[in-house]
Amino acid sequence: MKTITVLGGSGFLGSHLCDILSDKGYKVKIFDLNKPKKIKKNQKIYKGNIMNTKKLSKAIKGSDFVFNFAGIADLDDAKIKPKETITSNILGTLNALLICKKYKVKRFIQASSIYANTEEGGFYGRSKKAAEDYIEEYYNTFGLQYTIIRFGSVYGENANKNNGILKIINTAIKNKKLIYGGSKNAQRKYIHVKNAAEACVLVLNNKYKNQYLTITGTKTVKSLSLMNFFSDFFQIPKNKIKYLKNESHYDNKPTPFKPRKGKNFYIKNTISFKESLIRLVNEQRSN
Secondary structure, eight states, rough: EEEEEEEEETTHHHHHHHHHHHHHHOOEEEESOOOOSOTTEEEEEOOOOOHHHHHHHHTTTTTTTEEESSSSSHHHHHHHHHHHHHHIIHHHHHHHHHHHHHHTTEEEEHHHHHGGSSSSSSSHHHHHHHHHHHHHHHHHHHOOEEEEEEEEEETTTTTHHHHHHHHHHHHHHSSSOOEEESSTEEOOOEEHHHHHHHHHTTTSSSOOOOEEEEEEOSSSSEEEHHHHHHHHHHHHHHHHHHEEOOTTSSSSSOOOOOOOOOOOOOOOOOOOOOHHHHHHHHHHOOO
16 A cells, blocks of 8 residues: 655645545545544544654655645735745745655655746745756756646635635625636636546656646636626626736736846956966965
């Protein structure tokens, strides 16, 4: 029986993955700040923060695979918490990599985002991109196998309160209002959390070693169609629907990240290279 550690295993997508892994016969270790609502027989809970390497080590030791769902997963939350985002999403990932190498984990599977390599996404997208770079370089240097999964718009049961679909539903129920956190032109390929979790299990196949995978739904859903559906369902007039343009979020599809090219900058009166080397040698001799 293979053992799998899921960092952030009590969270939205992580909790669904843990249950599916257990149902398929894997031994599952759940590492999270919070305990899951329900625990299955072949699941063990390790409570802790990804920055606590001692507790993290206990959760990872003896595992064949490690999934990393830990960290800040909301764009708007990351926008006002840049320091915390760097700490959990980048340094936390590095902590996990160090421990995985120590205990010879077969593969490190990272939950990333389609925002990782785009112009949108703010601090969240940048943190995911940085983590991806570290994971790939860690493989190049130390040989730790990896798979990076870039998730699209996931929805479903047990979602975080900041989840896009859930925010629309809760606002409609509580305030009798329909508010979309983007523009009228927005489009998304929504994927249900259980389908996303099933895809994560398939990723364990050896053919997905050291690859980047994008997991989204198959159908494009326009924001207008989505909000019209909720308008009919909740019986809220369509002229009452409010759209909020959020620059951190993309409209139709993410804009690919464009590397910033630097300009060569020189000063006219430069120090002589040979003369400066001689002075440096003489300085060191005198010391």
